[in-house]
Amino acid sequence: MSHSTVPRGTTEAQTSPQDDGGTTGTTKGPAPSGKGGRGPRAKKAGRLAFRIRWRRDRALILMTVPALLLVLVFNYVPILGNVVAFQDYDPYLSENGFVAIFESPWTGFEQFERIFADSAFWHAVRNTFVLFLLQLVLYFPVPILLALLINSVVRPRVRAVAQAVMYLPHFFSWVLVVTVFMQIFGGAGIIAQTLRRHGYEGFDLMTNPEIFKYLVTAETVWKDAGWGIIVFLAALSSVSNDLYEAAAMDGAGRWRRMWHVTLPALRPVVALLLVLRVGDALTVGFEQLLLQRQAVGVDASEVLDTYVWWNGIRNQDFSYAAAAGLVKGVVGLGLVLTANKVAHLMGEQGVYKK
Amino acid sequence: MTPNAASSSGPSRRGFLTSTAAATAAVAVGSPLLAACGGGGQEGRKEGTTSGKEAAKILPAFVASSVVTPDIPAKNGSAVGFTRAIPTAELKTSVPKTPGSGGKLKIMSPFWGTPPKGDNPYYTAMNKAVGVDVTWQNQDGVTYDQKLGAVLASSEIPDVVVVPGWNLMGRIPSAINAKFADLGPYLSGDKVKDYPNLAAVPTEAWQRGIFGGRLRGIPMPAPYVTDIAPLYRKDLFAKKGYTVPGSPDEFLAWAKEATDAKSKLWACDDMKWTAFNVFGVLSGGDKALWWNLEGDKLVNRVETEQYLEALEWTRKLYAAGVVHPDAVQGKAGGDAGNRFTAGEVLVYNQNVSDWWGKTAEQRTQNADFEMEAFDYFGPDGGDPTLWAVQPANIFTFVSNKASEQQVKDFLALCNFCAAPYGTKEFMLTAYGVEGTDYTVEKGLPVKTQQGVNEVNGAYDYTGNPAPYIAYPDLPEITKGMVEWQQRMGAFTKKSSFFGLTVTEPARWSNLADDFEQLEDDVVRGRKKISDVQQAVSDWRSRGGDGLRDWYRKLLDDNGSAD
Numbered sequence: 001m002s003h004s005t006v007p008r009g010t011t012e013a014q015t016s017p018q019d020d021g022g023t024t025g026t027t028k029g030p031a032p033s034g035k036g037g038r039g040p041r042a043k044k045a046g047r048l049a050f051r052i053r054w055r056r057d058r059a060l061i062l063m064t065v066p067a068l069l070l071v072l073v074f075n076y077v078p079i080l081g082n083v084v085a086f087q088d089y090d091p092y093l094s095e096n097g098f099v100a101i102f103e104s105p106w107t108g109f110e111q112f113e114r115i116f117a118d119s120a121f122w123h124a125v126r127n128t129f130v131l132f133l134l135q136l137v138l139y140f141p142v143p144i145l146l147a148l149l150i151n152s153v154v155r156p157r158v159r160a161v162a163q164a165v166m167y168l169p170h171f172f173s174w175v176l177v178v179t180v181f182m183q184i185f186g187g188a189g190i191i192a193q194t195l196r197r198h199g200y201e202g203f204d205l206m207t208n209p210e211i212f213k214y215l216v217t218a219e220t221v222w223k224d225a226g227w228g229i230i231v232f233l234a235a236l237s238s239v240s241n242d243l244y245e246a247a248a249m250d251g252a253g254r255w256r257r258m259w260h261v262t263l264p265a266l267r268p269v270v271a272l273l274l275v276l277r278v279g280d281a282l283t284v285g286f287e288q289l290l291l292q293r294q295a296v297g298v299d300a301s302e303v304l305d306t307y308v309w310w311n312g313i314r315n316q317d318f319s320y321a322a323a324a325g326l327v328k329g330v331v332g333l334g335l336v337l338t339a340n341k342v343a344h345l346m347g348e349q350g351v352y353k354k
Numbered sequence: 355m356t357p358n359a360a361s362s363s364g365p366s367r368r369g370f371l372t373s374t375a376a377a378t379a380a381v382a383v384g385s386p387l388l389a390a391c392g393g394g395g396q397e398g399r400k401e402g403t404t405s406g407k408e409a410a411k412i413l414p415a416f417v418a419s420s421v422v423t424p425d426i427p428a429k430n431g432s433a434v435g436f437t438r439a440i441p442t443a444e445l446k447t448s449v450p451k452t453p454g455s456g457g458k459l460k461i462m463s464p465f466w467g468t469p470p471k472g473d474n475p476y477y478t479a480m481n482k483a484v485g486v487d488v489t490w491q492n493q494d495g496v497t498y499d500q501k502l503g504a505v506l507a508s509s510e511i512p513d514v515v516v517v518p519g520w521n522l523m524g525r526i527p528s529a530i531n532a533k534f535a536d537l538g539p540y541l542s543g544d545k546v547k548d549y550p551n552l553a554a555v556p557t558e559a560w561q562r563g564i565f566g567g568r569l570r571g572i573p574m575p576a577p578y579v580t581d582i583a584p585l586y587r588k589d590l591f592a593k594k595g596y597t598v599p600g601s602p603d604e605f606l607a608w609a610k611e612a613t614d615a616k617s618k619l620w621a622c623d624d625m626k627w628t629a630f631n632v633f634g635v636l637s638g639g640d641k642a643l644w645w646n647l648e649g650d651k652l653v654n655r656v657e658t659e660q661y662l663e664a665l666e667w668t669r670k671l672y673a674a675g676v677v678h679p680d681a682v683q684g685k686a687g688g689d690a691g692n693r694f695t696a697g698e699v700l701v702y703n704q705n706v707s708d709w710w711g712k713t714a715e716q717r718t719q720n721a722d723f724e725m726e727a728f729d730y731f732g733p734d735g736g737d738p739t740l741w742a743v744q745p746a747n748i749f750t751f752v753s754n755k756a757s758e759q760q761v762k763d764f765l766a767l768c769n770f771c772a773a774p775y776g777t778k779e780f781m782l783t784a785y786g787v788e789g790t791d792y793t794v795e796k797g798l799p800v801k802t803q804q805g806v807n808e809v810n811g812a813y814d815y816t817g818n819p820a821p822y823i824a825y826p827d828l829p830e831i832t833k834g835m836v837e838w839q840q841r842m843g844a845f846t847k848k849s850s851f852f853g854l855t856v857t858e859p860a861r862w863s864n865l866a867d868d869f870e871q872l873e874d875d876v877v878r879g880r881k882k883i884s885d886v887q888q889a890v891s892d893w894r895s896r897g898g899d900g901l902r903d904w905y906r907k908l909l910d911d912n913g914s915a916d
Contacts, residue, residue, distance in 0.1 A: 090860070092529035097507030178686055186687075187679020188618060188698070196616045207682045209880055294684020297875040298868075313500050315864045316524030 085111055085323035104319075111323035121324065123299070124307040131213055131284040131303060138217050140277065143228030144270065148262065150229065151236045166226025174287045177223050181215070182206050209300035212292070219288060231269060239265040271348035279336030279351075282328050304328050400531055400566035403642075403856045405912045409561060412538045412569045414546030419554035421446045422776030424822070426836045430843025431578040431742065432821075435836035436775045439798045439826035442788070448551055448777045453766035454485025455759055461488055462505065463516040463815060464495035470808040476786040480813060483782055484770045486763045490812050499523065506533055511753045514764055516815045517571075519640055519747035524864055527857040531566030534751035538569045540765055549765055551772035551779075556820050558853050559746035565855055571749030572768050574814075577821045578742040578852070579843040580637070583706035583727035584628045590700055598728045601735030602632055602667050609676035612700055620678040623690040623702035625671055626877055629664035631730050634739035636660075639747065641858060641866070642851035645905050646741075652850070652902050652909070656869055656890050663733065665886065668877040682878055695723070706838065710823075710831050727838045730845070740846040745853055748815050768817030775824045783813050784824075798827045850909060859904065862897045869893075 054061075087104040091097035115121050146166065153159045169177065183189050187204030196202045205215060239261065247257045286305040293301045302310075304324070312321025336351070343350035404412075426435030469492035470476070481487055491512055493501050499521040505511060506529040517530065539545075546553045556575055563571035586598065596612065599605035609621035630638060636655035637643040644655045655661055671677055678699045680687035694702045695716055709727055716723035730738040752764045773779030781799070785792045791805030801809065825832045872889055875881040890898075 090525060091507035092525055092532050096509030182683065182687065187682060193618060202615060204679050204682065291686050294874055295682065295686050297880040298871050299880065313503065315867050316503055317864055
């Protein structure tokens with residue numbers, strides 16, 4: 001104990017001048033390699049000389065062009081297709097589905113009125129939010145915990161094996177995941193059959209609408225939690241070992257080090273992912289839910305995405321589905337803006353800054 | 355209707371700006387714009403049906419063909435049965451010379467299973483024999499409806515498209531009327547005699563090929579006896595000493611006794627389809643068959659007592675725990691047929707062709723395997739009331755962009771594939787190349803593994819003779835299937851729109867889409883019978899009654915098919 005007090009003093013003495021140097025160096029210290037002096041003028045020059053910047057960054061910009069084109073063609077151009085939400089769109093009216101847009105009659109907000117009057121839509125919205133909140137509470141923290149766990153494993157081989165085992169389910173298709181769950185927890189699954197053989201009543205977790213939301217969350221955790229740890233592991237690896245050593249020198253135990261070093265280091269990443277997740281709140285899984293639609297019925301399994309699919313692709317009510325998709329998009333945008341604002345208020349960067 | 359709304363239909367709609375203006379104006383005055391655009395006057399979107407005199411003008415003439423006398427003749431709407439193999443030397447020729455022009459055809463077709471490679475010996479031999487270079491675009495049959503909608507909306511429609519009747523949902527019928535060619539100029543009346551095998555296709559099947567007032571589809575003729583059969587494990591029944599139940603109550607009692615979940619054995623799979631037949635519910639396949647004139651009123655199947663009774667009985671089966679747990683899961687639970695062959699369920703229902711399919715499949719794997727279809731019983735154990743299904747329910751169309759030569763090649767292909775049992779053309783179409791796809795053992799043609807993989811799925815829908823069942827290697831099964839159809843055919847009645855292809859108005863075409871999901875919820879105990887009654891009254895007010903009047907008018911104007 002007495003031993004540790006001495007180093008604490010010394011580390012403080014050693015680190016604080018360094019910290020000062022780091023923050024104040026640019027303002028009053030001598031500019032290292034002329035960088036500081038260039039600051040204000042470079043900004044002005046950059047604004048003026050587009051040509052110079054172009055010449056400097058040409059190669060980089062050209063390299064992004066293909067990707068930009070793809071984004072434009074596959075992400076932005078299709079947005080225009082949303083106009084069918086304001087029509088009574090019939091893709092078979094003319095030569096092809098695209099030309100048919102120009103020939104379909106306009107109906108203004110009629111599709112939206114239909115949607116808001118449809119109890120099935122509101123039901124899907126409710127299911128979507130329930131699933132989102134549940135996944136936020138039960139799924140979102142899991143990768144963080146797993147990352148911390150893996151990070152605490154020292155032996156590289158154990159670590160690699162653990163990581164591989166956790167990543168693996170991510171590469172399974174949903175059909176496979178659902179089947180695996182069915183074989184274990186289904187009415188004729190391993191557990192139910194074993195129980196029956198020993199004289200107990202069997203059970204069936206796969207077809208119970210009440211617990212369906214937990215089942216879906218469990219499937220998601222098993223499939224994707226391992227994959228989700230990658231980001232957090234990357235964030236953890238960027239935490240300087242000096243900080244841990246310093247904390248250890250100061251006498252911080254495992255828990256204190258996690259609380260004061262690891263978690264604060266993860267905070268920006270967690271905030272960022274949280275904002276992104278909230279923006280994606282209305283997307284809670286499609287294939288997974290569609291696959292299990294019959295098993296638990298529409299009441300338990302219908303979410304916005306499956307609702308849009310069912311009406312648009314299955315029933316070919318394209319305008320209606322487009323309108324529902326548009327509503328989803330607008331609500332999603334609102335959510336991500338709100339979450340970002342909250343992140344700013346909490347002093348985090350969020351997704352973007354003004 | 356206001357002048358504004360009227361101006362938004364018709365050619366002026368082409369102009370983007372004018373139509374926006376018209377729409378804005380129409381919305382402003384709150385006029386029913388949808389109604390204004392329904393009529394449209396576009397020939398391609400014709401609603402309704404064609405029958406009687408109008409149909410007679412375009413239907414092909416019928417010229418019977420008898421190459422081989424069937425061992426079991428058709429009766430009560432059954433197929434004909436062939437139980438004897440015809441030696442190669444005695445095979446007749448129905449298409450004397452290569453009929454095609456050597457042109458190319460792209461055919462999109464549903465395929466259940468794994469499609470073979472495109473250049474296999476069977477396809478090559480078919481192409482050579484028909485004289486048409488066919489490229490197959492085989493798509494997964496289970497999700498075919500999703501693909502079909504997108505393909506029809508694109509400008510790249512394959513030359514030939516196969517459409518199963520159960521995929522005619524939503525706007526697909528109007529798409530068919532707009533995108534596919536009228537075959538009348540090639541087939542109507544005596545013109546069909548250029549294609550003798552097609553001339554032998556029954557008229558009631560051709561009647562189904564009339565879409566939007568034109569003969570557009572080459573039909574796949576089918577028996578009108580219900581295609582769904584309750585199938586049971588005869589071997590396991592005999593082992594346990596069970597007799598086949600003779601009434602719904604007996605079935606339930608037997609099922610409770612037979613279920614032994616501890617040893618992974620359940621009495622049955624999902625029996626909803628069987629229940630519909632047992633309780634005499636109007637046919638659920640084709641939308642037009644949902645309606646029947648009872649007294650002076652058109653009644654829809656979902657409005658009937660029988661519908662509710664059938665659901666209630668199926669619900670009892672689920673509630674009693676006699677249905678395999680995987681079946682409770684529906685599609686995600688896997689294939690019912692596999693549970694049946696694995697001996698986990700004793701009874702399931704499926705297309706009667708599974709009787710042959712599963713028997714043939716199990717022959718090499720389980721020597722004791724034996725199955726059979728049992729006869730439907732009525733709600734009280736007496737005779738059932740069965741409703742006829744459509745006499746053709748899979749169609750093949752040719753794009754209206756195809757050249758005249760392509761249409762002729764297509765018809766040549768259909769004529770080739772429609773060759774009856776006992777011809778060389780039939781053997782090639784159904785069995786493939788001798789020596790490669792099948793071998794003749796003890797006088798019986800037996801498919802090789804290559805034949806099983808390749809001679810399967812393609813060329814099944816591009817032309818077919820009158821309904822037949824021909825499995826000379828399993829004559830007992832052939833006999834059993836035809837006789838089951840004949841016995842059930844005796845109880846089969848035809849509803850008001852039997853045999854007609856009806857294009858419903860687009861605004862009502864999605865009205866009944868969600869009943870199937872509701873049925874599945876009710877039988878599994880997640881929803882109540884009262885929910886069905888509520889859904890029916892919603893259905894009535896959302897357009898069901900309007901649809902009733904529409905169908906009534908159709909019946910009054912056209913009469914039924916007979």
